[in-house]
Amino acid sequence: MGGFGAELRRHFTLLAFGLLVASIVPQFAAAACPDIPVAVAGPMTGDWAVYGEEMRRGAQLATDDINAKGGIKGCKLALMVLDDQGKPDTAIAIAKAFGRDRVRFVVGHYNSGSSIPASQIYAKNNTLMVSPASTNPGLTEFKLWNVIRTAGRDDVQGTFAGKYMVDHFANGNLAIVSDGTPxxxxxxxxxxNALRAKGHPEKLATKVKYDQTDFGDLIAKMKAAKIDVVFFAGLGDQLGRLIRQDDDAGMHLQFISGDGAMVKGLxxxxxxxxQGTLIVFSPEDRSNPAAKDVVTRFRAQGFEPExxxxxxxxxxxxxAAGMEMAGVQAPRLVAAAIRSGKPISTVVGDLTFDAKGDRREPDVAMYVWTKQANGGLSLEPVK
Structure with missing residues (x-):
């Protein structure tokens, strides 16, 4: 935490110095425009560091591109990168530090368990938060003024998965397993709810512990219930182990999971x-025509923008669009402008946001792990 605090102090000492110089030399003040501090906060280290790196790279290139076009009415964005390690307590500490140091715009966090408590501190400290990854419905159900997300919602994913199970596996016994986290x-x-609405309730509903690694008891329970299809609501580390142990037990169940299982190490x-495992995730953003140029430039850097x-x-x-629409940098007015329902052009297409800060456009699709000609597995959209 010492390094985190030092980074903030260094950044804002430089920012304060710049503002002091502008006040001492008024002839330059009219021409100068102070940088607008924006932070990207996510797991830059730890188990989810690969996604923190994606957040950092995405935010950095967007900042560079906006600044290259003149910034916001001549003011440049100044991006800070901070590591919450995927831990709620660290995210809370970051949110409190931002309040003290007057950072008013944050891209983050990754984990819903970090975003939800941090968002409440940001709201009190006049900071707008836009999460590109947190999908728990609770993030926007608190109806805070300051929360926006470019990701979808778990309830959309869960509903989609439930309907898919009935539509494609109606003759099987269905199970739902949660990792017990929010x-x-x-x-x-x-x-x-989706299963029951379609008249096909689950045969088994149960939970595991979020850090559980031995699933012998769960597998025995599913075998006794003659389960055919399992929706696992949890993260990829557990799903991978569950699939292997299920296979070793000779069950060979059909597994379906959500975006938490979208991990390279599965x-x-x-x-x-x-092979055959189904994953609910966003439609492939890289195939969006609006993203073509940005994707090309990322690949030219040797980075695949996944x-x-x-x-x-x-x-x-x-x-940035919210500031332009509001005509000011005041976070509350920027948030209101974003939530006005006016389309905002982005690399993932035109987005419109409702009064809670959720995107109105559907953001869900099904993927399947498929065997390739070289014998390896890759995740492909279900056609």
Whole structure:
């Protein structure tokens, strides 16, 4: 935490010095425009660091592109990058520090468990937060003035998954397993509601512990219930282990999961049995015509803009567009402008936001782990 505090102090000492110089030399003040501090906060280290890197790269390129075009009415965006390690307590500390140091615009966080408590502190400290990744419905259900997200919502994912299960596996016995976290429970509950609304309730609904690694008891329970299809509402580390242990037990169940299982290491954990696993996630942002130029430039840098890269780029675009529409940098007015329903052009297409800060456009699709000609597995859209 010492490094985090020092980074903030250094950044804002420089910012304060710049403002002091402008006040001492008024002839330059009219021409100069102070930088607008914007932060990207996410897991730059730890288990989800790959997604923190996607957030950082997306936000940085968007900032560079906006500044290259003149910034916001001549004012440049100044991007800070801070590491919350995917931990709620660290995210809370960051939110409190931003309040003291007057950062008013944040792209973040990644984990819903970090975004939800941080958002409440940001709201009190007059800071607008745009998350490119947090999908738990609770983030916007608190109806805070300051929360926007360029990602979708778990309830949309859960409902989509539940309907998909009935539409494609109506003859099977269905199970819903949550990891017991707010993310998992929210996803599982919506899937259950969708099953019941379509007249096909689950045969089994249960939970595991979020840090559980041995699923022998769960597998035995599913075997006794003669389960055919499992919706796992949790993260990829657990899903991979569950798939491998299920395969070792000779069950060979059909697994479906949400965006928390969209991890590159799933096949390493689950092995060949991952083939056929279905994952609910956003439509492929890289195929959006609006993203073509940005994707090309990322690839020229040797970086593939997967998962949350373009949603983070879009988050910066949304903040900038909000300032342009509001005509001021006041966070509350910027948030109101973003939520006005006026379309905002982004790399993931035109986005409109409702009064809660959720995007109105659907953001859900089904993917399947597919065996390739070289024998490897890759995640492909279901056609």
């Amino acid at each position: 993310y998992g429970d929210g996803l599982a509950n919506k899937a259950r 096949t390493a954990l689950g092995g060949p049995a991952v 998962a949350y890269t373009l949603k983070s780029y879009a988050a910066v675009q949304v903040i």
